Structures are given as structure tokens and as C-alpha cells.
Amino acid sequence: MIDFTLAALAPMEAELAPLKPLMPSSYGRGVEGLAESIRALGLLRPLLIWADGGEHYLLAGSLRREALMRQGRSVAPALMLPPDFPREQAFALALADNQERGWNQAETALLWRFFVETLGTEGAANLAPYLGLAPSPKMREWCLRAAGLPEQGLAALAEGRLDLETGARLAGWAPENLGPALNLFDLLNPSKQKKKQWLDWLEDISRREFLCSAEVLEVEDIRTALADVERVGRPATEEIIRKYLWTRRHPLLAELAAARQARVRALALPRAARLELDPSLEDLKFGLNLTFATPAEFGQVAETVAKLRQSPDFQKLLDDDHES
Amino acid sequence: MSRDASPGGLTLRLEEEFRKTPLAENLGHSLAPQALEPLGPADYPAFGRGDLLVTRHRGEFIKPCPGTLNYNCCGLTIFHFGLGCTIGCRYCILEAYLGTAALVLFGNVAEGLADLRELLRRPPAERPRRFCTGEFTDSLLLDKRTGLAAELITMFAETEGAVLELKTKTDHTDHLLGLKHKGRTVISFSVNAPDICRCEESGAAPLSARLKAAQRAAAAGFPVGLHFDPLIVHPNWEEGYARTAQMIGEHLAGAEVAWVSLGCFRYLPSLKEVMLARHPETSIYDGEFIMGGDGKMRYPRPLRTRMYRTLVKALREALPEKTVIYMCMESPRVWRDVFGRDPETEGLAAELDRRAMELCG
Known part of the structure; x- marks a missing residue:
């Protein structure tokens, strides 16, 4: 990292049209609100530009540029990073510039893939904290994969209708x-x-x-x-x-569950006694939930339970090995 | 056609402190050792297929089978000598959870053997009766190179009231047949339906080779064991398992079959994704599963019951009546439905202990 402060740079006027985007910093964001704010208040922050190999890259301010160009502006105040400014540090600056705004999940995924492809996994890892990306390898893998989603999927990610894990999975479809x-x-x-x-x-x-x-x-x-x-x-x-x-x-489980339901119905238990059976049919234990309000009701429920014990249908239900 | 399950092209990586051990010397007969910096389990993932690491084990060498909540366990005691397996069965938890495809042998296994010898000196009533190796590896996969089984067989031959079980999917048993064992080592073979052996255990010895090896072991006087684990639903599984039972009858008529265990396919939920990514062509995860009381995915109980009944019937026709047939990690309910009784873990262990004592005289 070189010792550097943005405040030390003198603002200049930059032509907007030739600027190339450096990285996929915005996805699924409208510029209408921003354009309105610029119209009312002016451009509060200059754009940030990085020169590399004779090209001028827009490091931060892609939405601002779009808003300005929609208003017919062709130039805007900008800060140009010094020559030979390290690439990784330039990316970090770009991320820091957008930190207040934050990133939606599509942006996080696209940025993470961009950094991994550009800087390798280790270089990208240095930028992860600026991106707010947790150190979990699983999360990073999801980002890489989700970045491969087509437009419809990325839009769903950006709008929060899809989570990263599901997006990563669907990207393989x-x-x-x-x-x-x-x-x-x-x-x-x-x-x-x-x-x-x-x-x-x-x-x-x-x-x-x-x-x-x-x-x-x-x-x-x-x-x-x-x-x-x-x-x-x-x-x-x-x-x-x-x-x-x-x-x-699960056709077999569905069939077994239906047969069991029919057997439970055949018991014709009163509402006060609810048989609790294991839906997985593993039947490691059974439950019987009894509800009563008065001692008299308890007597009736107890009688039902006593009768249940002797009921062949109940025995069949408990012992049923589904061979029949 | 013959498949040899022994891994070829191994690179032996040995920690310096174990260079002079009998294990290293045995391995050195067929492999040239390379130096290995001392490492721990967290370092294993840095190594891969083809690496054979000889390193220090810092835990217990002898431990009871952990069993599983809500299901009956046979109560074996495990002698732990290494990790990993190159057979590559598509249902095997080792494939996914060791974090490495390397094989690991414990260079300080002599310490474990000393612990075991010490334990076996106790009166039978004060220690376990049945021991096995191969909980986290195949008992005999590397045995021609390590010579470990011979040492264990000899140790148990000299011990009253204790039986060793060596479990394998290989046919690497001939080097053991001349050893004095006094019937105190059971050589066990993991078997399955022919289609499962062919498709899902493709790195193991073919079923017929396993059964021929069992036949030779039996002819050398070893009691043999058979483990149908995992039983897997596949097209025509009834015929497949009946065919294997029939082959067992043909190969082991008159042999001393100590026991046969049965266990239906079960897996931790996270295994499926790992295995499907690695073996997308397998269909064993397409069956119907429920979450069992131990957190593992299992076939629905009625289906398991049906599979066990089918196999028990076929095995009863193929093997002598005294052969103990039991289920590994099954619920009391399934025990009652298949065998008409629930022995519980203690009862099952006691029953197998009795069978073990019959074998070792």
C-alpha cells in the first residue's frame, strides 16, 4: 500500500464519455433519485479515475456519471489517482467510496468474482473486508457461483428475492x-x-x-x-x-402416510384425545395428547384411552409393519 | 476378471521419529520413504490420493464403537490404527469427511498394540470380548505391506476369551492363512448384491473374489463373518440380495460362519451433495429417505423391515441355523418386526459375546 490521501489530489474536469468502467460496482440500481439530487444540489463528490496503460477507468461514480450524462452533461469534476497507483489499492478505494451505499447481493457476487479473476483468491481476500464479505469460504464460493446467474437471477439477487445460497445453486442449472x-x-x-x-x-x-x-x-x-x-x-x-x-x-412415503391416516380416522377418537404419530414412520415413540377441562371430562377421556388399549384397530396401528 | 483393491503408486511419507519402527520397516520393503514434517489431522488435506502418511496418533487407540442414539449397537471395541480408504465406495462417509484422499497410518501404533496387550491381560469378565479394526479404514487394504494383522492375530491367539474381527472389502487374506489363530480371529467380508458391488464399490475386490477369499480363510480354520452393510434399494434388489445369499451358501457350505450383520443404507444429510458432485452417475441417493432418530437419513422403516426380512430368509436357507444374524444400528421396532424381539444394545452385545466365546473355545 502506498501512503496516500484523496484530499491531496487536485480536482480536474474529466470527459465522461471516454471513461471505461473498471469493475461491476453497480447492478440493479436506478439513477432517477441520484439524478434528481444532482439537479437540486449539484455533484457533492467528484468521480474517481484511475489511468492504466493509456486508458482512463472510472473507479468510482458509475451511477453519478450515468445520471450526469442523462442530464446532457459531458464533463464532471473528478480526482485522478497518481500514475502507477497500485491496482489492488485502487480497487480498495473504489469500494471505500461506495461503503456508505453498500452492495446488494448481485453486486457482491459480481464484484467478488471480478476480484478473484483479476487478483487471484489471495488478492481478492484482501479486499473482502471492504466488500463486507464474511471470511466464510462457503459464502465466497456461493458468490463466485451466483455471479454466473443470467439476468433474471441477478435481478432477483439484487432485489433480495433470491438468497446467495439458492442463487449459487441455481447458477448450475x-x-x-x-x-x-x-x-x-x-x-x-x-x-x-x-x-x-x-x-x-x-x-x-x-x-x-x-x-x-x-x-x-x-x-x-x-x-x-x-x-x-x-x-x-x-x-x-x-x-x-x-x-x-x-x-x-416420495411415492412410497406418501402411500404409507395415507394408509396410516386412514387407520387413525378409523379409530374415531374424540377431539379430546389426539394421537401423535411420528410422520417419518420411524416410530421410536408414540404420543397421546389428552385435553380436558373438568374432572368429569377427565373421566370420559380416561375411559376412551382404556378402551383404545383394547382396540384391535389401535393395536394394528401400533404394530403395523405395512407388509399387508 | 480380477480387481485388486490394493492402492498402487503410493508415495510413503514418513515422520522421522518412526523411521526405525517395525511398521516403517515393513512398509520399506515395497515403498521408498520420503521425509515428512510432523503433522496433525488438520494438515492431512494438504495431501491427496497416492500419499501414504505415517504420522503420530494423539488420541486413544482403543475405543468402544460410538453407537448411535435410539438404535441398537453390537458393542464392538475398535482398535484404531489408521484412516482413509482408496476403495472409493459411493456411499462411504470416509469419502467425504476425512478431508483428504490420502491414507494415514499411525507411526506410533506400537503404543496402541501395547495398550491392547495390556487390556487383554485382564480377566475376560473385566474387559471387552470382541475387538475389531477398520472403523475408519479397511482392515486389510494395506495389510500385505504393514504386517499389522499378523501381529494382532498372534496376540489374540495367545489370549483366552477375546476375539478379533478383521473387516475387509478386499481379498487380501492369503498372507494370513498360515498363521496360528486358534479360531480367535474372525475374518469378515463386507458383501452386497452383485450390481451394488459392481457399480457402487467398483474399487473393491469383486464379490466372487471376496467369497473365494472367505472360502480359503474358512478352509484355513478361520471363522468368517459377513457384513451386508449397506443394503441398498436398486432395481431387482430382492433377486440381487438373494443371489448373494445363494453364492454365500455355495462358497461357505460347512464353514464356520461366526455372524452376519445387516444394515440398511444410512447417511448424514450433507454426504449426499458431496457424493453427487463427485459421482453424478450414482442413483443410490434417489431412493426415499427419512431423517432417523440419530440424525441420519434412512430408508422408511417399513422398507427396511422388508429388506431385512428378505435377506434373513435367504440367509437362513443358505447358512447353518447356529449362524447369528443381527442388524447393525437398527431400532427396537425394526428388531421386533424382523426377529420378533428387541435385544437392546446390551442384549445384542451379550449374544455376540456368547457367539465369540463359542468360537474361541
Whole structure:
């Protein structure tokens, strides 16, 4: 690092058109607000320019430049870094210049990939703190992968509709599969956990049935549910999607669960006694939840439980090995 | 056709302090040692496939099988001599979790052997009866080079009331057959349905080679053990496992089969992603799984029960009645459904101890 302070640089007038962007510092940001502010208050901070190999690069201020050019301005105040200013330090300055604004996830991913490709992993690691990127190797790997998303995915990342982990996973999908998955997420905005679960199931079904994910999603059940989302609401639609994917991924479990439900119904238990069975069917333990308000009610519930013990249907339920 | 599971092209990397040990001398007969700076487990990932590291083990050499919550365990005691395996089974936790493809042998294994000798000096009632090696590696993968099994077999031959089990997916057993063992070492083979052996254990010895090795071990008077673990759902699995049981009957008629263990495929959830990235062609993770009471993914209980029943029936037809067939890490419920009883961990361990004592006279 060279000893340096921006305040020591004399502002100059820079031509806006020839400036080349140095790195992908802005993604998915509108300039309207900024343009309005410049119109009202003027340019509060000069642009930052770095010269390298005869080219002039815009190090910081790409949105400001765009806003100014929209207003028909061709020049703007700028600070030019001294000759031979180290590249890594120039990147750090650019990041520091935007620190107040922060980065959305698309920008973080794109910047991280740019630094890794330009400076190598070690050089990029020096810049990670300026980018606010945690030292977790997993997070950095997600950024690298998510940066490969097409426009629709990057836009979802930028707007916070997609998390980095899911984005990284979807970046490995073929474009024809990515669109339907992103559309589904856009429409329902499920939680991160649900997204992960749905993608797990989709990938498993696709692999097992030799289909692409788009084909799995383009079935009548899902199309109808999505078309009906306004009427039935998001949570109910999510449940339809979840149930469809789970059942298709787990046909045996679905069949076993249905058979068990039928057996529980056949017991005709009163509302006061709720049988709690292990949904995984592992049946390491069973539960019976009893609710009563008075000693008399307790007596009735106790009687039900005593009868349950002798019920062949109940025994069948507990001992059922599903061979039948 | 024959596959040799022994890793070729190994580079022996040896810490200086172990240069004069019997282990290093044995390895030195076939490998030229290179110097290795002292290192610990955190350094293993710096090494890869083809590296054989001889380094210090700082933990216990002898430990009980950790078992798993809510499931019955057979209660073996493990003698820990190394880590890693080059066989590369697509369901194996070692593939994903050791953080290295290198093989590790503990240069100070003599300390472990001394601990074991000391433990075996105690009266049988005051120490475990059954011991094994190979919890984190294959017992016999490198044994032709290390000579460790011979030392263990001899130690157990001299000990009353204790049985050693060596578990392998190789057929590297012939070098042990002339040893005096007094029936106190069980040579066990991990077996599976033919298609699983061929596709998912492609680095192991072929099933027929394993069974022929079992046959030769039995002919040399060794009790043999068989481990069907993991049982994997695959197309025509019923026929596949029945065929393996039939092959066992053909190869081991009249042999002393100590025990057969059965265990359905189970895995920590994070293994799937790692293994699919490494082996995208495998279909073993496409089955239906639930999260078991131990946090591992398992087939749904009714399916496991069906698999065990199918195999127990086939094995009962193939093997003598006295052969103990048991399940590894299964729930009391599955025990009741398959065998009509739940021995619990203590009962299962006691049953296998009794069988072990029958074998060693």
C-alpha cells in the first residue's frame, strides 16, 4: 500500500464519455433519485479515475456519471489517482467510496468474482473486508457461483428475492430450467428453507425420472395452482406445490402416510384425545395428547384411552409393519 | 476378471521419529520413504490420493464403537490404527469427511498394540470380548505391506476369551492363512448384491473374489463373518440380495460362519451433495429417505423391515441355523418386526459375546 490521501489530489474536469468502467460496482440500481439530487444540489463528490496503460477507468461514480450524462452533461469534476497507483489499492478505494451505499447481493457476487479473476483468491481476500464479505469460504464460493446467474437471477439477487445460497445453486442449472424455478419463487416468494427443500425435490425427481426441472414444474397441478394464486392465496398455493413435489419425490412415503391416516380416522377418537404419530414412520415413540377441562371430562377421556388399549384397530396401528 | 483393491503408486511419507519402527520397516520393503514434517489431522488435506502418511496418533487407540442414539449397537471395541480408504465406495462417509484422499497410518501404533496387550491381560469378565479394526479404514487394504494383522492375530491367539474381527472389502487374506489363530480371529467380508458391488464399490475386490477369499480363510480354520452393510434399494434388489445369499451358501457350505450383520443404507444429510458432485452417475441417493432418530437419513422403516426380512430368509436357507444374524444400528421396532424381539444394545452385545466365546473355545 502506498501512503496516500484523496484530499491531496487536485480536482480536474474529466470527459465522461471516454471513461471505461473498471469493475461491476453497480447492478440493479436506478439513477432517477441520484439524478434528481444532482439537479437540486449539484455533484457533492467528484468521480474517481484511475489511468492504466493509456486508458482512463472510472473507479468510482458509475451511477453519478450515468445520471450526469442523462442530464446532457459531458464533463464532471473528478480526482485522478497518481500514475502507477497500485491496482489492488485502487480497487480498495473504489469500494471505500461506495461503503456508505453498500452492495446488494448481485453486486457482491459480481464484484467478488471480478476480484478473484483479476487478483487471484489471495488478492481478492484482501479486499473482502471492504466488500463486507464474511471470511466464510462457503459464502465466497456461493458468490463466485451466483455471479454466473443470467439476468433474471441477478435481478432477483439484487432485489433480495433470491438468497446467495439458492442463487449459487441455481447458477448450475440449465437456462431452460432456471426460468420456471425463478418464476415460481417470484410468484410465491417462499422462505429460504422452502426454496431449498423444493429445489432438493426438483433435482431428485429430475434425476430419477430423467426429466428436466422445467418439465416437472410444467404439470397441470402446478400450472393450475399458480394460475389460481390470487384467489386461494400464497400460503395455500405453497402448500399445493409442496405437497405435489413431496408426493412425487416420495411415492412410497406418501402411500404409507395415507394408509396410516386412514387407520387413525378409523379409530374415531374424540377431539379430546389426539394421537401423535411420528410422520417419518420411524416410530421410536408414540404420543397421546389428552385435553380436558373438568374432572368429569377427565373421566370420559380416561375411559376412551382404556378402551383404545383394547382396540384391535389401535393395536394394528401400533404394530403395523405395512407388509399387508 | 480380477480387481485388486490394493492402492498402487503410493508415495510413503514418513515422520522421522518412526523411521526405525517395525511398521516403517515393513512398509520399506515395497515403498521408498520420503521425509515428512510432523503433522496433525488438520494438515492431512494438504495431501491427496497416492500419499501414504505415517504420522503420530494423539488420541486413544482403543475405543468402544460410538453407537448411535435410539438404535441398537453390537458393542464392538475398535482398535484404531489408521484412516482413509482408496476403495472409493459411493456411499462411504470416509469419502467425504476425512478431508483428504490420502491414507494415514499411525507411526506410533506400537503404543496402541501395547495398550491392547495390556487390556487383554485382564480377566475376560473385566474387559471387552470382541475387538475389531477398520472403523475408519479397511482392515486389510494395506495389510500385505504393514504386517499389522499378523501381529494382532498372534496376540489374540495367545489370549483366552477375546476375539478379533478383521473387516475387509478386499481379498487380501492369503498372507494370513498360515498363521496360528486358534479360531480367535474372525475374518469378515463386507458383501452386497452383485450390481451394488459392481457399480457402487467398483474399487473393491469383486464379490466372487471376496467369497473365494472367505472360502480359503474358512478352509484355513478361520471363522468368517459377513457384513451386508449397506443394503441398498436398486432395481431387482430382492433377486440381487438373494443371489448373494445363494453364492454365500455355495462358497461357505460347512464353514464356520461366526455372524452376519445387516444394515440398511444410512447417511448424514450433507454426504449426499458431496457424493453427487463427485459421482453424478450414482442413483443410490434417489431412493426415499427419512431423517432417523440419530440424525441420519434412512430408508422408511417399513422398507427396511422388508429388506431385512428378505435377506434373513435367504440367509437362513443358505447358512447353518447356529449362524447369528443381527442388524447393525437398527431400532427396537425394526428388531421386533424382523426377529420378533428387541435385544437392546446390551442384549445384542451379550449374544455376540456368547457367539465369540463359542468360537474361541
